Amino acid sequence: MLVLVSPALLVILALIVLPVGWLAWQSIYHDGFTLENYRRVFTEDIYWRSFALTFEISLAVTVIALLLGYPVAYLANSVPKGWSILILSLVVLPFWTSVLVRAYAWLALLQRTGVINQFLRYLDVISEPLALVHNTFGTVVATVHILLPFMVLPLYATMQKIPGDLMQAGASLGASPSLTFLRVFLPLSLPGVLAGCTMVFVLCLGFYITPELLGGGRTVMVSMLVSRNVELYNQFGAASAVAVVLLLSVLAIFFIVSRFISLDRVLGQK
């Protein structure tokens, strides 16, 4: 068994463990051992602001993705197989388009002269164009769109494993469909909810393209601090300290989540 997995382990070692280790080493060693990069991250308030903003945006994106994704997964789970394949294909389809293209598409939709503002003005709903983009709002909208599949797929996988006869049992005992949903289906789907939310939240923490293109320069997420620090300090250590703090936050989240459900449920489908 070990012989079989060892090539995969070697790849992981070479492509993940070594670079991350090198990155972490850079953050504490530059012509000698130094904690300067971490001192900066923990004392200068721009870093706190960025981390706080990043967590706020990630939380908003997760909640919206859950509210949008749950009904989709529910629908895909309750219709005949052919239909569910169609629905899931539609969910996965945007994956085949580059994130960059999708971000620009949102720009075309949301900007002052964009489709939405033009349409609302045509209908006379608004007199002045709405500020839909170049701010946190536009960033959240596009990020939700990009991360939605990561919510729908784990939800669907969990719902698939909920035996249908449990619902029939609830109905036969006289519960209304909504009560059966609330008391039987929803609690059984919660591991999927937690799995989807963890995936979306963690992926969102590292987002770069949507805040960069749609944030108007004010929405500075942590990933942008990483790239900016390379430019500002001309050494990787300043940037990798930020990356290490972000990585540790993600690991902490996984650790907390793992106290509630098994991690293979988040990462795979069991």
Add this chain to the structure above:
Amino acid sequence: MTMTRKFGLGCALLGAIGFATAADAAEQITFVSQGGAYQQAQTVAILDPTAKKLGITINQDSIPDAWPAIKTQVGSGKPIWDVVDTPTGNCLRGGEQGLIEKLDFSKIPNGAAMPEAYRSPYSVSYEFYSSVLSYSQKTFPKDAPNSWADFWDVKKFPGRRALRNHPFATLEAALMADGVAPDKLYPLDVDRAFKKLEEIKPHITVWWTSGAQSAQLLNDGEVDMEMAWNGRVSAVAKEGAKVSFTYNQGILQSTSLCILKGAPNLATAVKFLNEAVDPVHQANLPLHIDYGPGNPKAFETNVIKPERAAQLPSEPANAAKQALMSYAWWSSPAGEAAEKRWASFMQK
């Protein structure tokens, strides 16, 4: 069968060796610029004629931001590039950090003949562009904003605005808006500049990060006026958008040529560098792209027609209306501190 195959292989090897020696016999250098239409224009205007005249081979490479590569190549002790075309600040900073060769101007007569503001011990200006005030002619069919004070005047010139998300040129513009003369900017009064920027901050819709983004904002009518690079604005105007700009109070910026410390073909690189800033080659550049020659003598060659010259950022009359960016100040400790302060200004 085996024989013929071996024979064929031997021929191929011999051929390869012969080819390699032939290439080695001719002098060569590796030249690096920023790619795209800009590098193509240089190839036609400057690089090919230079290669022909000196009888050398110019291998080209391109990279959007050369600085990290300069650091790692020279740091490794075996650089593969010779000459780099990069924002002048990189040459100065690299010179101070021992990454860039100090130039012997006795071997670079074309560079020595250039005004002192156009060169440094480590570099010579290669081409000029300008950070200008651009605006929509739809919003301002007449009485367009014509100075940074106008840009800051939100009552007289209502409309949506954008600035670059970077302190370069933006601090200079703020100081000019506050009444500092274009030729009295340096050393920058950083406190005063940031104070003036706080004033306009609530009225800035977008802080753009890439030239493409600034062009898109102007083209789509997303903003009514913005600071942008002259080449980007004229490209948008050429596409038919009703936009224009003024050179008045523009901030004249340059890229320069410099040579990596320990460059593999140092002697040839120096010869190349001298030839690349030759006034005639330099005058060819603006025939292919909207950038001005780095060598002001190019305007005396009669290669550039007067009406074309009038469109270029470094044409003497246009240059006189603008501020010449001091890369020496920006790479000084005060300049670096201002660059770091920008981040906290943006996130407040």
